[in-house]
Amino acid sequence: MKTIAYYISDYGFGHAARSIAIIRELLEREPSYRIIICHAFAMEFLQNSLPYNQVTFRKIATDVGYFLKEGSLEPDKKMLAKEFDRYVENWENKIQLEVQFFQQMKIDLVVSDISPLPFEAADKVGIRSIGISNFTWYTAYESLLDQKRLEIWKSSYSKMTCFFLLAGNQESDWPCEKRLFPFCARKVRAEKMEHILDWVNPTRKRTVIFFGLGMKIDGIEVETLPLWESDNCVFIVSSNVKVDRDNVFSIPKEETESQAYIAASDLVISKAGWGTVSEAVVYNVPLLILNREGMKEDQNTINYIRKHGLGKTIDWEEMLKYQYHGEKQEKKENGFRNDAEAIVEELRKQCRFSTDN
Numbered sequence: 001m002k003t004i005a006y007y008i009s010d011y012g013f014g015h016a017a018r019s020i021a022i023i024r025e026l027l028e029r030e031p032s033y034r035i036i037i038c039h040a041f042a043m044e045f046l047q048n049s050l051p052y053n054q055v056t057f058r059k060i061a062t063d064v065g066y067f068l069k070e071g072s073l074e075p076d077k078k079m080l081a082k083e084f085d086r087y088v089e090n091w092e093n094k095i096q097l098e099v100q101f102f103q104q105m106k107i108d109l110v111v112s113d114i115s116p117l118p119f120e121a122a123d124k125v126g127i128r129s130i131g132i133s134n135f136t137w138y139t140a141y142e143s144l145l146d147q148k149r150l151e152i153w154k155s156s157y158s159k160m161t162c163f164f165l166l167a168g169n170q171e172s173d174w175p176c177e178k179r180l181f182p183f184c185a186r187k188v189r190a191e192k193m194e195h196i197l198d199w200v201n202p203t204r205k206r207t208v209i210f211f212g213l214g215m216k217i218d219g220i221e222v223e224t225l226p227l228w229e230s231d232n233c234v235f236i237v238s239s240n241v242k243v244d245r246d247n248v249f250s251i252p253k254e255e256t257e258s259q260a261y262i263a264a265s266d267l268v269i270s271k272a273g274w275g276t277v278s279e280a281v282v283y284n285v286p287l288l289i290l291n292r293e294g295m296k297e298d299q300n301t302i303n304y305i306r307k308h309g310l311g312k313t314i315d316w317e318e319m320l321k322y323q324y325h326g327e328k329q330e331k332k333e334n335g336f337r338n339d340a341e342a343i344v345e346e347l348r349k350q351c352r353f354s355t356d357n
Contacts, residue, residue, distance in 0.1 A: 002351045003034045003105060007112040010041040011065030014275025015113050015133075017259070020049045021186040022132070025344045027052055033351075036105060038062060038118070049256045058101075061087070062115035063137055066295075071221075073213075073271065073316060075294050077144050084145060088152055095121050102127055109351050116156040123159040128350055131157070132343065134166035134274050135297045136174075143296050162350065164343060166274065167281075168297075168304035179346055181339040185259055185282040192260040200234050200249045200264075207328045210265040210285075212238040212276055227269075230324040236261050259283075266328060268311075272298035277305065282338045284331045287311025290319060310334060 006023065009015040016039070023035060031054065037046055038058045047057060064087050067079040098121035102110070110122040114133035122129035138153045160176045167182040201208050211227070228235065228245050237243060239253040251261055262268055262276065263283035270276045271290045274297075280287050287305055291313040292298045305311050314322060 001032050001034055002030070002108045003036065004109045004111055004347075004351070005102065005105070005107045005118065006035050006037050007062050007110070007115040007118050008037060008039040008042075008046070009065065009113060009115055009137075010039065010062050012273065012275075013042050013045060014273045016042040016046055016049075017186060017275045018184055018278065019113050019132075020046065021184050021338075021340045022343055022347070023050055023055065024186070025340045026347060027054055029344055030348060030351075036107075038115075045256060048254075060117075062112075062117055063087070066140075073290065073292050075144055080141070080144055081149070084141075084149060088149075091152055095124070098122075099124050109347075111347070116153045119159040120156045122161075128161040128353060129159065130162050130164060130347065130350055131160045131176075132164040132166070133171075134169045134301065136171060139171060140295075140297045143294070164346065167278070168274065168301040170300050181343050181346075183278045183281050183336050183338065184340040184343055185279040185338050186257065187338070187340075188257075188260045188263045188283065192257060193264045196236075196261055196264040200236060205232070205328065207233045207267065207324065207326075208236065208265045209233055209324060210236045210262050210268045210270070210280075211241065212268070212270045212273075213241065213290075225319070226321060226323050227319075232328070233324055236265060266331070267324070269314075272301040272305075274301055277301055277310075281310055281334060281336050284334055286329075289313045291315050308334075308336075310336075 008019045026033060033054060035055045036058055037055060038060050039046060040059050040061050043057060043059060064083050067076040069076045094117060098118055102121060102125045107127055110118045110127055110129040112118050112131055114131055114136055116137060119129050136157050138150055138157055141150055158175060160174060162177040163174055164179050164181055165171055222241060223243050228248060235248045237248055237250050239251050251258055259279045262279045262285060265285050267288060268280040268285050269288045277287060287310055289302055289305060289311055291302060302313055
């Protein structure tokens with residue numbers, strides 16, 4: 001039996017969603033594996049999505065994430081610096097705790113999406129460690145924090161054994177093995193999609209638009225957007241988007257399978273969160289992405305979307321006037337697949353390497 005420590009970023013739900021896709025697939029292939037999820041923010045979502053005897057949960061703050069200015073989509077650099085300093089204040093003690101955890105639980109492999117916390121500890125113990133992401137928090141923070149602060153996390157990420165790079169990454173400089181897996185997403189059951197469409201678009205003649213700003217964005221007024229007046233359209237919104245209209249349907253707060261709502265849509269309007277983008281791409285749904293100039297991770301994802309013709313972008317000022325015009329479009333294959341299975345095959349190889357070493 002193999003035991004994997006799986007670290008998931010505490011920022012939003014996107015890292016958790018794609019980790020769920022991988023863990024579900026891994027347990028289908030290797031039901032004897034034991035997985036310990038290390039995480040804090042979206043713990044209830046993870047527990048509800050992964051009700052397996054082989055999965056246990058360890059509550060621990062894995063990283064810092066972003067902080068946004070109140071009522072804005074733009075980053076708050078001062079707050080980020082304050083919270084970053086608080087998190088790394090006892091960094092060496094944090095590393096030592098992870099060393100003890102690995103030894104006590106007899107961990108065979110460490111996977112992280114994409115907390116810097118476990119890599120240095122894994123290196124000290126001699127355990128293989130895998131990063132899975134479209135970015136690292138080191139590169140995400142390069143334009144938001146000074147280099148002196150970031151050196152501590154640069155050192156940690158440099159200890160990765162292997163990096164599974166996702167679409168939009170600009171992470172070629174790390175001194176480790178690398179594998180490329182553009183997109184991965186949770187699977188969708190056809191009957192779930194049909195049930196959603198029966199709810200929001202029973203005639204199948206209206207355009208279904210998914211509108212999501214992410215689960216860590218609050219305080220932005222969207223009720224008065226002209227978007228909701230778009231002709232022959234219905235809208236699916238995440239549970240934190242407060243709009244009370246007959247043509248707007250809110251995903252239930254307790255829902256764990258939001259990918260099905262994206263797959264059922266004809267257009268996704270969203271910030272450039274990689275999880276939402278990936279689910280839209282995997283299920284051939286065109287994208288209209290909110291452009292945020294100050295977010296390096298967003299820009300990398302946006303550039304990838306533009307390069308491969310997967311959607312368009314819109315500034316927030318344009319969004320304040322935007323309405324959708326056009327007939328309902330048939331979805332077209334975009335050439336990308338769900339790489340969750342390929343990622344799992346490589347993880348299984350890495351587990352075998354851990355035994356050989």
